[in-house]
Amino acid sequence: MFGIGMQELLIILVIILIIFGAGKLPEIGSALGKGINNFKKSINENKEIANQTAKKEDEKK
Numbered sequence: 713m714f715g716i717g718m719q720e721l722l723i724i725l726v727i728i729l730i731i732f733g734a735g736k737l738p739e740i741g742s743a744l745g746k747g748i749n750n751f752k753k754s755i756n757e758n759k760e761i762a763n764q765t766a767k768k769e770d771e772k773k
Contacts, residue, residue: 716724732740 729737
């Protein structure tokens with residue numbers, strides 16, 4: 713996973729826990745999940761627009 717081993721990942725998670733505290737972690741996770749979801753939606757919308765444009769160009773030919 714991106715050259716990061718299990719030990720490094722655990723150290724990073726502990727540092728994040730120390731910085732933000734246990735109370736903020738659910739909020740951070742929720743915000744991160746929503747951001748990823750919005751990113752996926754925008755990619756899918758762009759693919760659909762590109763497919764529609766390609767179909768229109770094929771119909772013109």
